[in-house]
Amino acid sequence: MATIVLKPDTNTYQKILSYYQGFAEKKQVPHAQLFAKKGTTAVTIYNSGKVMFQGPAAEKEAQQWDSSPQASNASGTATAAKKKSAAAKPGLPAGFSQLSVIGSDEVGNGSYFGPLVVCAAYAPKEKLAELKALGVRDSKELTDLQIKQIASQLEGLIDYQLLVVTPEKYNAVQPKYNAVHMKVVLHNQAISLLLAKIAPTKPDAILIDQFTPEGNYRKYLAAEKNQVSEKIYFITKGEQYHLAVAAASILCRASFLNELAEESAEVGLxxxxxxxxxxxxxxxxxxxxxxxxxxxxxxxxxxxxxxxxxxxxx
Structure with a gap:
């Protein structure tokens, strides 16, 4: 089944919303203004401003509204540029962006105040179009408000595992674990717990937003009892190669911001x-x-x- 996601301008978005009111279904889709069915094509109009077309004739239906090159075929291949990027990246299988993947990332490592947060998120291929429609992308491109909004929407959509190390806990273990060792332990634990949570489902791959060379990661991993070592890939800027890492990054950042706000209120500064x-x-x-x-x-x-x-x- 083909899936096309568009991000039209405001004027076109309103036209689409008005047009498909006549095809509206009673089905309620989370974070969507309208769900419609025109022939064999399902149309979901999201609050984020994105519109998803699904069905055998999805491409044809979407073409009448697409006035920009930003549309993507989310069930087949990504845009040509993204497909080329993923295929050309050493170590990643072709079509990696369309696989069911666990992605992991961390936030707070470079911040003096606040916790260190690690998150592993599972993005199955059948949820990729919806994640894209929600606006999931590199958290650095989003405002804090957008991050919090998207994170709240992700909570009921995908499985994930957050680990939050408070400054007090961080200071207690830091003399024993350097920053890299600590992150290896946390990434491995988050991924391990998430694998148990989604079992018996198994991801096609695991992508870690790379913070140290693979050899160094595996050196520290060797000391852990529950080692996740199969199907793991390490890529810097991992959110560019799979939405699982982007989702993990957003969930991390939202958690970090919430913790920092709570600590600020507690200390009065x-x-x-x-x-x-x-x-x-x-x-x-x-x-x-x-x-x-x-x-x-x-x-x-x-x-x-x-x-x-x-x-x-x-």
Whole structure:
């Protein structure tokens, strides 16, 4: 069954919505304004501004509305550019973007305040068109508000496993585990738990947004009891090669933002993301308020920001 997803301009979107009102079905589709059936073609009009056409005549039906080159055949092949990119990337099978994949990513590793969050998300091939229609893509291209909105929509759509390491927990284990080792442990655990959650279903592949060379990852993995080592691929900017990584990235970021907001409310200060000068200033205020013990509840103490904040108080 062919699937076509369009992202029309606002004017065309309204025309599509008006046109298919006459073909509307009673079926309720999450996050959609309208579900319609015209002949053998199902049309889903999403709140995100995207429109999905499904059925043997989907391409023909979509063509009358497509005035841009942005449409993609989500059940067959991606756009020519994306297909070429995936096929040309060393180590990834041809057509990788259309497989059922577990993707994993992390957020918070470079932020002084807030937790380290790792997420593994399973995007089966039959859900890829819907994920695209919801606006799932690289979280760096989305605003914080968009990330939170899409994350809430993903919760009932796909299976995923979040692991949140609070600053307090991070500081407790950091002397034993360096940053890379810690992330290897967390990615492996998240993927392992997700595999158990979706069993007996098995993904076609597992894609980790690469943060260290594969050999280094497997070196640290060797020390783990429950090792997930088969069908794993490592690619930087993994969200460009499969929506599973993009979904994991969005879920990670949303969780990080929520945790940071809760910690800010608890300490009574706005905790910034990142590790810049603003973080130094906030750290100094927390040190004045409750010393290193209080700071350790909200910050990753091995960062250079801690020493800078201490020096500023001398």
């Amino acid at each position: 706005q905790l910034p993301s990142g590790a810049g000068a603003k973080s130094d200033q906030v750290a100094s205020r927390i040190l004045k308020k409750g010393g290193l013990e209080l700071l350790g509840k909200y910050a990753k103490l091995h960062f250079a920001n801690t020493q800078k904040a201490q020096n500023s108080l001398k």
